[in-house]
Amino acid sequence: MSIAVRPNTPADPPVPAGADEQGGAMATTATTTPALARPPRRSSPQLRRRRRRDALLFCALIGPNLLAIIVFSYYPALYNIGLSFFDWDFVAPTPEFVGLENYTGLFTSPAFGEVMANTVIFTLVSVLGSIIGGILLGSLLASKLPLTGFAQTMAFAPHMLPGAAVGILWLFMFDPNYGLSRWFFSLFGADSPDWTTTSDWSLWAITIAYTWQRLGFVTVICYTAILDLPKSLYEAAALDGAHGWKLFRHLTLPLLSPITFFLSITGIISAAQAFDIISIMTGGGPGRSSSTLSWMVYDEAFQKFDIGTASAAATVLLVLLLVLTFVQVRIGEKKVNYDS
Template sequence: MTVVARPQPHRGSSAPHRAEGKGGPSEPSGASAAGTGTHRPVAPRRPSAQRRRRRRRDALLFGALIAPNLIAIMVFSYYPALYNIGLSFAEWDFVAPTPEFVGLENYRDLLTDPSFGQVLLNTLIFTGVSVVGSIICGLLLGSLLATKVPLTGFAQTMAFAPHMLPGAAVGILWLFMFDPNYGLSRWAFSLVGAASPDWTTTSDWSLWAITIAYTWQRLGFVTVICYTAILDLPKDLYEAAALDGAHGWKLFRNLTLPLLSPITFFLSVTGIISAAQAFDIISIMTDGGPGVSSTTLSWMIYEEAFKKFDIGSASAAATVLLVLLLVITFVQVRYGEKKVNYAS
């Protein structure tokens, strides 16, 4: 018997032959068109009427939900800021029926005022020391509370209590503490054989008096935020660091601080904005004096507007403060983005 070997098709061409045997190639029309040198654009599918109605309904619902907050922001934030910028180019005393346009005269007078430089320096010192001091002390106190020391709940309450007090009450409290005759300052300085300085009535100490009081008031808020953030840190990282021999300050510096960098960034931004607008403590403790030794931009705005009734100068000072805060916040955000990108 003679065995005839049946020819086997080539492996690479078996699939196309089977496809052609079933009625043509199985490639999509676009691929075959591309193979022949022609291109047929595929028309995009139009959404169905039901999907379009759903999208419109979702858009209307989204607009209805954000409308109250958006209107409130526009009315109480953006409009006053824009109106204030407009008043900075005018002269007005609350009595004239309409402001009088004077151009850049208010800014010229402000920048040529000999006391304006001292006011700017006071603002920078007050803001920088209070923000940095509250963050450093808050990190240390938050780390201490996170170690579950005795009476932790009571310590948390006492640490957060200053933040709940009004600024006027904090100012009055520190006025008694700084009193050189019978205050706590007199007792503290007597321990080292020195006399208590006149904190609120001398130009050498008045700025530091309001800075200490404001830092103490904000310390409670920073401490609670840092304490909560430390409790949320991953425990396995600390266990691994402990196995490598990291303890105490080394562990805090090399692990806790880098992990808390987003929290410290948030606290620094909000702290600068809040400190630059501080008013009540200055009003109660020093009234901006003696002279301009404890006057910040926020207090200068109040004096120009409601003591001298010079609305144009007050608006110019408020605009300068707004620009400074925008620049500082922009620099902080850019630095924070670079730090996050470098870490990733």
């Protein structure tokens, strides 16, 4: 008598009663399926095509602007920094590498100290003057006086004029024989100074003209910001007895701090690069009395043909603007009130 031994294999699943072999297999499969089936996922090829399409759309939208910034902003700045280490006069076929000699000569030159002083005075006076005057005029326009619309248009008009036109206009006004300056000083029994031909007044002449040109832009910005200030705060302050100067000092000025912060950054950058008014009114003279750092770059490059020194001066101007902007941003993070 022989006994058949079955191999050691897993036991077959039991077949439910009353079901054939095929039906039993289907029932077994059904018992192993989870109760809650997951929704079908989007196929990975479709997802990849969508991502690729979004990336191409992003590149198509940002590409032209990014290319323009690289070609017209970043590349010239980097090329200028490279030229600051070379000696070149536009005539030699290739620039000659001189290392830091251009920076050494620039920082040890007596002219550089005078130019830097002129730049600081011109920038600070024009920026502070335009911001203070713009806030005062903006507050006046926001008080809903008669002919406010006409006054707003007249205030913004100087900003729309090109710098060359502003320079010619102020040349006439500063004329000691026929300009309005002669009439103004005659009210006090004095003679009008030679604004643009004497070293004592030339820097103040271009500063006044540039401040007047920028005043319209600052006025309109401040006027719009004052109109958007929350009226409930003013009503509450009025109930507490705050009026006039106290209300302006303790409420309006703090609420305008983001606007003044923006105007100070853009004003410093714009004033440090001012060129057209200086070119029309004084040409940086007499001597170097009205020469700023931006004018020095032009003078060294296109009048003295010293490209290395001009590039070094332009690099110094770039670094100063970057440092000032960084400091202003760090101070603004702590001092500027963005709550309204």
